[in-house]
Amino acid sequence: MLIGAVADDITGATDLCLMLSREGMRTIQVIGVPGDDMEFSGADAVVVALKSRTIPASEAVDMSLASARVLLAAGAEQLIFKYCSTFDSTDAGNIGPVAEALQDLTGTPVTIACPSFPAAGRTVYKGHLFVGDRLLSESPLKDHPLTPMRDPDLVRVLQRQCSRPVGLVQADIISRGPEALKAAFAEQYATGKRILVVDTLTDADLRIIGKACAGMKLVTGGSGVAMGLPENFRQTKEFTPPAKTARMASPPGRAAILAGSCSAATRGQIEVAEAAGLPVLRLDIAAIAQGRQTAADLADWAIHSAGDQPPLIYSSAGPDELAKIQSVMGRHESGALVERTLADVALRLKDAGFSRFLIAGGETSGAIVEALGVKVLLIGPEIDPGVPWTRSISGPDLALALKSGNFGAKDFFLKAWDLLEMETEDA
Ligand SMILES: Nc1ncnc2c1ncn2[C@@H]1O[C@H](COP(=O)(O)OP(=O)(O)O)[C@@H](O)[C@H]1O
Numbered sequence: 183m184l185i186g187a188v189a190d191d192i193t194g195a196t197d198l199c200l201m202l203s204r205e206g207m208r209t210i211q212v213i214g215v216p217g218d219d220m221e222f223s224g225a226d227a228v229v230v231a232l233k234s235r236t237i238p239a240s241e242a243v244d245m246s247l248a249s250a251r252v253l254l255a256a257g258a259e260q261l262i263f264k265y266c267s268t269f270d271s272t273d274a275g276n277i278g279p280v281a282e283a284l285q286d287l288t289g290t291p292v293t294i295a296c297p298s299f300p301a302a303g304r305t306v307y308k309g310h311l312f313v314g315d316r317l318l319s320e321s322p323l324k325d326h327p328l329t330p331m332r333d334p335d336l337v338r339v340l341q342r343q344c345s346r347p348v349g350l351v352q353a354d355i356i357s358r359g360p361e362a363l364k365a366a367f368a369e370q371y372a373t374g375k376r377i378l379v380v381d382t383l384t385d386a387d388l389r390i391i392g393k394a395c396a397g398m399k400l401v402t403g404g405s406g407v408a409m410g411l412p413e414n415f416r417q418t419k420e421f422t423p424p425a426k427t428a429r430m431a432s433p434p435g436r437a438a439i440l441a442g443s444c445s446a447a448t449r450g451q452i453e454v455a456e457a458a459g460l461p462v463l464r465l466d467i468a469a470i471a472q473g474r475q476t477a478a479d480l481a482d483w484a485i486h487s488a489g490d491q492p493p494l495i496y497s498s499a500g501p502d503e504l505a506k507i508q509s510v511m512g513r514h515e516s517g518a519l520v521e522r523t524l525a526d527v528a529l530r531l532k533d534a535g536f537s538r539f540l541i542a543g544g545e546t547s548g549a550i551v552e553a554l555g556v557k558v559l560l561i562g563p564e565i566d567p568g569v570p571w572t573r574s575i576s577g578p579d580l581a582l583a584l585k586s587g588n589f590g591a592k593d594f595f596l597k598a599w600d601l602l603e604m605e606t607e608d609a
């Protein structure tokens with residue numbers, strides 16, 4: 183293993199796996215803290231998917247350290263701590279505390295914080311995070327159900343979570359190339375800075391950053407930070423990127439879409455799917471709380487839905503409705519109830535023979551995949567930037583597309599299936 187990674191949610195982990203495999207690394211995704219005896223043979227990169235983005239910081243630190251220790255013991259030469267390209271976190275953590283703990287574990291004197299993912303419209307300029315043309319704080323992420331992002335200045339945001347000084351490396355230095363960037367890292371270190379937010383506007387910047395991070399034991403960021411890292415290992419190894427047109431074999435069985443993301447992108451994708459005639463049913467959280475709607479009702483509806491189109495069950499709500507629900511039921515309590523219900527639905531569908539799932543939302547995907555008992559994923563073809571098909575190779579045999587709430591084109595729920603090739607029953 184050359185690169186080991188710890189990701190704070192599962193859609194983030196598949197996003198990172200996709201990036202590493204596009205650069206030619208044989209990459210596998212492991213769900214949850216791996217056991218000491220886990221075998222990674224044949225993998226150039228291993229990404230551990232945690233569900234640690236919104237849990238208490240001390241628990242996130244413990245899980246991340248335990249995962250990192252296994253990866254390092256298995257030979258990982260470089261560690262990535264992967265978090266969201268929109269820096270989803272609270273003032274209490276968990277990005278800062280986990281980054282500092284991993285820095286100590288790996289003995290990395292100075293590391294970077296690089297959430298940028300230009301292909302998905304996330305860029306950083308003068309330390310400020312942009313989502314498309316808007317500052318983070320003016321983007322739909324300001325209304326995220328669990329981690330509303332209201333401050334676009336990442337140095338300020340990260341400093342609130344860190345015990346050590348946070349610095350900034352600006353775009354003009356990056357454009358001067360890897361050597362100038364390395365010199366900037368050293369200068370910032372000399373002034374006491376220990377974790378450096380790096381501006382990034384383009385993929386070319388990411389490749390420069392990747393070169394400058396050769397030999398840096400720990401790097402932190404979004405999936406973009408991994409774009410330029412495999413190149414540093416090419417002297418030791420040849421990597422062959424997969425063909426872009428490849429389709430993925432999927433086990434036989436029915437397909438369903440489960441959406442627990444409340445992002446603007448996911449809500450738009452639901453609208454398009456409904457307009458295209460997909461059977462659609464809304465999870466009504468108040469009815470669930472009062473027992474008027476159950477996971478069994480939702481699953482039965484999907485099982486009995488007519489036609490060839492995959493049924494879509496969603497809980498997604500807009501910011502005003504969400505605020506009302508959260509004021510009555512609590513932010514985390516309502517989120518957890520939706521996650522539990524969708525996980526229960528998924529389990530019932532799997533037991534009824536569904537084998538292909540498209541799931542929208544990071545926390546949602548984490549809850550569902552855990553309930554399904556999925557342990558290891560192989561990465562398949564890219565549907566849209568940051569979202570590949572995956573196939574479970576340990577636990578139940580399933581095809582899974584785990585979509586970050588914010589990712590994907592408007593017709594994502596319609597077109598994703600075209601990249602699957604269904605195996606026959608006796609295959
Ligand atoms: N109607 C709803 N009321 C309250 N919480 C909800 C509702 N729908 C979804 N949620 C919660 O919102 C959170 C969305 O987070 P996540 O699944 O990570 O999506 P994203 O990828 O957009 O961040 C989940 O915890 C989910 O259970």
Ligand SMILES: O=C(O)[C@@H](O)C(=O)COP(=O)(O)O
Pocket residue numbers: 191193194195197198265266267268299404405543544545568585586587588
């Ligand atoms: O970096 C990203 O934006 C994604 O990889 C990611 O972390 C997804 O998180 P969710 O939006 O919570 O799915």
